[in-house]
Amino acid sequence: MKRYEIDLGAVKTYWDFYKALQKGLELPAWCGMNMDAIWDMLTGYCEYPAQIMVTGGEGLPRDLQDEYERLLNVLNDLRREYPQDRFEVLILKA
Numbered sequence: 001m002k003r004y005e006i007d008l009g010a011v012k013t014y015w016d017f018y019k020a021l022q023k024g025l026e027l028p029a030w031c032g033m034n035m036d037a038i039w040d041m042l043t044g045y046c047e048y049p050a051q052i053m054v055t056g057g058e059g060l061p062r063d064l065q066d067e068y069e070r071l072l073n074v075l076n077d078l079r080r081e082y083p084q085d086r087f088e089v090l091i092l093k094a
Contacts, residue, residue: 002050008068009056017067035070042078051088058093
């Protein structure tokens with residue numbers, strides 16, 4: 001099983017947020033910096049079966065909380081729409 005680790009602990013800006021997603025999900029530099037692009041990459045680019053682990057979200061600056069909620073929504077949609085044997089999502093809190 002492929003394991004992707006998204007660490008949001010050092011994120012301070014919108015740019016940092018999407019760079020952390022790109023790094024953690026091993027996405028190409030040409031990936032768009034928005035949740036539609038992340039969804040497309042998760043469902044058509046990323047290797048699976050996969051485990052996706054997200055850490056550091058609770059420490060994000062206030063102005064990034066909406067973006068973090070969008071990420072959680074995308075990951076919840078992934079859980080709902082794809083079988084568990086394809087994606088496992090873990091959201092870890094400190």
